[in-house]
Amino acid sequence: xxxxxxxxxxxxxxxxxxxxxxxxxxxxxxxxxxDFTAVDSITFSVVxxxxxxxxxxxxxxxxxxxxxxxxxxxPTSGNATVGGFDIVHNAxxxxxxxxxxxxxxxxxxxxxxxENLLMFAKLYDIPRSEREKRISDSLHFMGLADVxxxxxxxxxxxxxxxxxxxxxxxxxxxxxxxxxxxxGLDPVARETVWKHVGALAEQGTTVVMTTHYxxxxxxxxxxxxxxxKGKFAASxxxxxxxxxxxxxxxTLDKVFxxxxxxxxxxxETGEKLKDxxxxxxxxxxxx
Amino acid sequence: MSEEHGVQHADLGNEIVIPKVGVIGSINNFINKTLVxxxxxxxxxxxxxxxxxxxxxxxxxxxxxxxxxxxxxxxxPTGNLSYLDFMAPGILAQSVLFVAIFYGIAIIWERDxxxxxxxxxxxxxxxxxxxxxxxxxxVRALSQAVIIYLLALLxxxxxxxxPLSLLGIALAVILGAALFSTFSLIIACIVKTRERFMGIGxxxxxxxxxxxxxxxxxxxxxxxxxxxxxxxxxxxxxxALRAMMLVGGTSVYGIPFDFMVLIFSTIILVVIGAxxxxxVAR
Numbered sequence: 171x172x173x174x175x176x177x178x179x180x181x182x183x184x185x186x187x188x189x190x191x192x193x194x195x196x197x198x199x200x201x202x203x204x205d206f207t208a209v210d211s212i213t214f215s216v217v218x219x220x221x222x223x224x225x226x227x228x229x230x231x232x233x234x235x236x237x238x239x240x241x242x243x244x245p246t247s248g249n250a251t252v253g254g255f256d257i258v259h260n261a262x263x264x265x266x267x268x269x270x271x272x273x274x275x276x277x278x279x280x281x282x283x284x285e286n287l288l289m290f291a292k293l294y295d296i297p298r299s300e301r302e303k304r305i306s307d308s309l310h311f312m313g314l315a316d317v318x319x320x321x322x323x324x325x326x327x328x329x330x331x332x333x334x335x336x337x338x339x340x341x342x343x344x345x346x347x348x349x350x351x352x353x354g355l356d357p358v359a360r361e362t363v364w365k366h367v368g369a370l371a372e373q374g375t376t377v378v379m380t381t382h383y384x385x386x387x388x389x390x391x392x393x394x395x396x397x398x399k400g401k402f403a404a405s406x407x408x409x410x411x412x413x414x415x416x417x418x419x420x421t422l423d424k425v426f427x428x429x430x431x432x433x434x435x436x437x438e439t440g441e442k443l444k445d446x447x448x449x450x451x452x453x454x455x456x457x
Numbered sequence: 458m459s460e461e462h463g464v465q466h467a468d469l470g471n472e473i474v475i476p477k478v479g480v481i482g483s484i485n486n487f488i489n490k491t492l493v494x495x496x497x498x499x500x501x502x503x504x505x506x507x508x509x510x511x512x513x514x515x516x517x518x519x520x521x522x523x524x525x526x527x528x529x530x531x532x533x534p535t536g537n538l539s540y541l542d543f544m545a546p547g548i549l550a551q552s553v554l555f556v557a558i559f560y561g562i563a564i565i566w567e568r569d570x571x572x573x574x575x576x577x578x579x580x581x582x583x584x585x586x587x588x589x590x591x592x593x594x595x596v597r598a599l600s601q602a603v604i605i606y607l608l609a610l611l612x613x614x615x616x617x618x619x620p621l622s623l624l625g626i627a628l629a630v631i632l633g634a635a636l637f638s639t640f641s642l643i644i645a646c647i648v649k650t651r652e653r654f655m656g657i658g659x660x661x662x663x664x665x666x667x668x669x670x671x672x673x674x675x676x677x678x679x680x681x682x683x684x685x686x687x688x689x690x691x692x693x694x695x696x697a698l699r700a701m702m703l704v705g706g707t708s709v710y711g712i713p714f715d716f717m718v719l720i721f722s723t724i725i726l727v728v729i730g731a732x733x734x735x736x737v738a739r
Contacts (some may be wrong), residue, residue: 240578242738253473262580263475270578274571280501289500292493293579295486321504337575344473 191218193345193376194239198248201234208234210400211248216378216393218344221371223387224380225422226397227430232380233273235397236349239378240270253344266294269338273349273380275330279323283314283333286322287340294341308336312366328359332366339370346370348379352386364390384422394422396429403429490581494589499596509597513604516552520545520608523672533673537705545614546698546706547671549605550691553598553630557637558662560594561645562654568737577738584731587639591727594638595631602630615704622701625712629701632719633694637665639726646733670695670709693718 194216201209209231216222224232237243239250241261249256255263277286287305296304309315312332322330331351339346351367352360368390371377381387387394388408395405404411404425412420415428478486502509520541527533528540535543567573576586609616641658648654668682669691675683686692697715700708708715 237574237739240574242574242577242735255473255475265578265580266475267473268578270575272571272574274569276571276575278497278501278572280504281497282504285497285500289493289497290579292496293490293576293581295580 192216193218194222194250194252194378196239196248196250199235199238199245199250200247201231201238201243202246207400209238209245212397212400212402213248214395214402214405216345216376218376219371219374220392221367221377221379221390223391223394224378224397225382225384225387225394225426226380226403230397231400232397233349236270236347236378236380240268240347241265266341267344269341269343269346271331271334271338271346271348271351273353275327275334277322277325277330277333277337280321282319282321283309283325284318286333287337290337291340296341304340308340311369312336313362326359328355328362331355331359331363335363335366335370339375343375345376345378348377350380350382352381352383360386384426388422396426398430487582487585490585491589491592494581494586495592495596498590498593502593502597509600509604512552512556512601515555516548516601516605517608519548519551520605520612524548524612534677535674536707538703541612542614542703542706543699544672545605545609545612545616546702547669547695549602549626549630549698549702550633550669550671550695551666552601552605553633553694554637554662554665554691556598556601557594557634558641558665559658560590560638561641561643561658562651564590564642564645564734564737565649565651565654568649573734574738577735582731583734584727587642587730587734588635588727590642591635591639591723591730592631594634598630598634599627602626617702617704617706625701626698629694629697629716629719632716632723633691636690636694636719636723636726639723639730642730643726643733646730646737649737665689665691670699675709690718690722 192215196215197213198211199209199213200207200211212231212235224235226232234243238245239252239257241257241264244258249258251257252264253267255267257264277283278289281289284305287308288301291301291305306315306318309318312335314329314333314336317325317329322333325333335346335348335351348367352363355363364386367377367379379391391408393405393407394411396403396411404414406414408422411422411425415425524541524544527544531540533540533543564573577583606616644657644661645654648657664685668685669689670686671691675686675692678686693710693715696708696710697712697719700706700712700715710718
């Protein structure tokens with residue numbers, strides 16, 4: 171009993187000490203493709219240790235936002251800093267401190283799980299002396315130790331996703347980006363992925379993720395931003411968001427409906443063929 | 458593991474410090490990362506080497522059918538070399554070209570799978586990503602060289618076994634593959650879809666091969682074709698290979714010049730490739 175109180179107070183303390191530790195900050199971040207404005211002047215910040223969720227219909231600009239924050243796509247205007255480094259002018263420093271799991275299942279099927287991790291350990295300059303231990307720890311942590319020497323081609327979708335997360339956090343990034351981490355996974359696999367993401371967050375990794383699943387955003391995220399047509403329609407903690415549309419008994423789905431004007435399930439807002447194709451492809455790979 | 462994470466982030470404080478590296482550090486890093494990318498590709502190949510054997514069919518057909526027939530026809534002036542001897546280095550260069558020229562399709566494939574995104578979000582220098590892949594094409598091409606040497610032995614081509622020549626051949630094969638695979642990567646970065654890439658790949662392979670000295674000397678070409686052959690890097694690769702591979706083989710341009718052309722073209726293409734590669738993820 172006393173122990174748990176002590177623990178609680180420690181956690182609170184920890185949270186407050188993190189309060190002013192902003193790890194990610196954007197100012198009027200904008201990206202246009204021709205006439206189409208994919209991300210429209212968004213300004214937000216993420217506090218170290220937080221799980222920050224971007225939710226919104228397909229085509230809302232979530233992936234474009236993540237691509238800019240991971241230095242894959244230069245912004246048209248506005249800027250952003252990650253860990254104090256500018257995403258354009260100091261991109262190589264940004265790349266050292268981030269981990270990224272793209273929406274698609276991107277582990278290399280023609281390598282083993284172990285090799286997938288080994289290659290990234292080398293690319294991220296993990297010292298030779300630590301390499302093997304870190305890889306084997308992370309394989310155990312993700313529950314993949316038994317299949318480490320099997321080709322990833324033979325993995326299930328959930329296993330590939332876990333391997334990718336292992337790959338992305340091997341170098342202990344300060345901030346981990348997950349783009350639709352549970353898309354196309356069956357409920358059990360989804361839960362396992364969330365368990366691991368939750369554990370990483372417990373250990374202090376900041377997580378920025380996009381998702382389609384409101385109940386996930388609700389249960390996992392410290393803060394949620396609802397994105398629509400390139401803009402933030404609303405943002406705050408799940409409770410704050412619920413309170414803003416009428417409090418008790420409200421779900422994030424209702425909040426979403428309130429701000430975006432339609433529920434995600436029927437949401438065809440701005441959905442482009444490319445997104446649909448991509449989602450289908452991912453789903454197909456997952457079998 | 459959890460402890461390690463805790464320590465890391467507690468130490469973090471407010472400011473994240475990335476250690477600075479000097480020029481030598483950067484060069485070291487570049488070479489290291491290039492080799493990691495090559496290692497990655499070679500590991501993939503080791504898991505599934507069937508591709509290397511199926512690729513051997515094409516050069517075998519060229520040597521056995523085309524080579525044997527044209528040796529009898531004696532229609533092509535090849536100096537003191539038999540036609541089969543003359544064409545063997547050309548066929549080696551051809552299979553290097555064919556291994557390399559469709560390399561770009563892998564880039565498009567990897568883009569569609571999101572693999573490219575992950576590499577680009579890592580601190581790996583862009584040029585190392587491009588050159589690493591190029592060198593792995595070189596490794597594939599080397600395996601082709603072995604097969605073509607075996608074929609040439611069977612057909613009694615007068616091969617030179619001088620160690621220095623063999624080393625030179627290996628280098629020319631790796632350079633040639635690196636050059637054409639990077640060329641292929643650049644095309645992939647520009648056209649961005651598999652369908653368009655296949656079309657363009659087909660269109661480019663034929664002129665690259667036929668507008669070169671691979672299966673006939675440039676001297677018999679009309680002037681306009683000569684002009685193209687003279688700016689075709691394949692010509693210089695074949696020239697170097699022909700001089701080093703055969704007993705009595707000679708170079709038209711001089712081996713050092715051939716290598717200079719290959720190295721210089723490769724560097725230019727890698728620089729362009731490194732600029733374009735990030736655009737495939739956008």
